[in-house]
Ligand SMILES: [Ca+2]
């Protein structure tokens with residue numbers, strides 16, 4: 177490589193690194209300068225232009241369920257998301273701006289104690305107009321805690337208790353694990369709901385499925401879909417997939 181090409185290569189490499197560093201810094205700067213929201217209180221704000229993004233910090237004092245509500249308004253479409261300090265999105269939401277839009281668009285996610293962020297953007301024609309948002313919080317150990325998308329990050333849960341969770345999208349999977357204290361039957365119950373079809377399975381720590389179940393989502397559905405497995409004392413993992421607000425009841 178002659179001197180000219182060697183210099184050109186180094187220059188290109190430096191530009192490449194700087195571009196990435198700037199992009200990364202922009203996200204971190206936005207998150208670092210985020211305004212802290214008081215939980216369960218309405219906050220008002222305004223986006224200055226179509227590229228403006230408002231970041232808020234939410235300090236969650238214990239395990240529980242965090243919700244984001246954005247007030248809907250005719251002629252404005254906002255996008256909101258709940259994210260962590262790395263910018264990874266747990267849940268997001270688009271408001272309705274149609275003529276009959278009213279009330280709040282709400283999304284929620286189960287999270288462990290910690291610090292999280294909310295981002296508000298204009299999806300369409302939402303800049304220059306005041307918005308109203310609320311970060312809600314309900315303390316509970318019986319919500320799922322994202323991210324729990326594989327066997328190693330499964331949420332530990334207790335037998336004979338009901339847990340609530342939700343699926344962000346079709347790629348979300350929720351894994352739970354439970355320690356069985358003695359030999360016996362273990363069952364998995366998933367509450368059924370009209371218009372939602374959930375798949376659940378009971379697996380071992382290698383991911384091998386013992387039993388699985390599909391809920392009924394038809395119009396007149398009620399009660400729980402239940403499956404059970406006779407099992408020896410061992411750590412087993414419950415996997416729930418393709419869910420929207422499932423309610424899980426584990427009984428032994
Ligand atoms: Ca989930």
Ligand SMILES: [Ca+2]
Pocket residue numbers: 322323324325348349350351
């Ligand atoms: Ca999940």
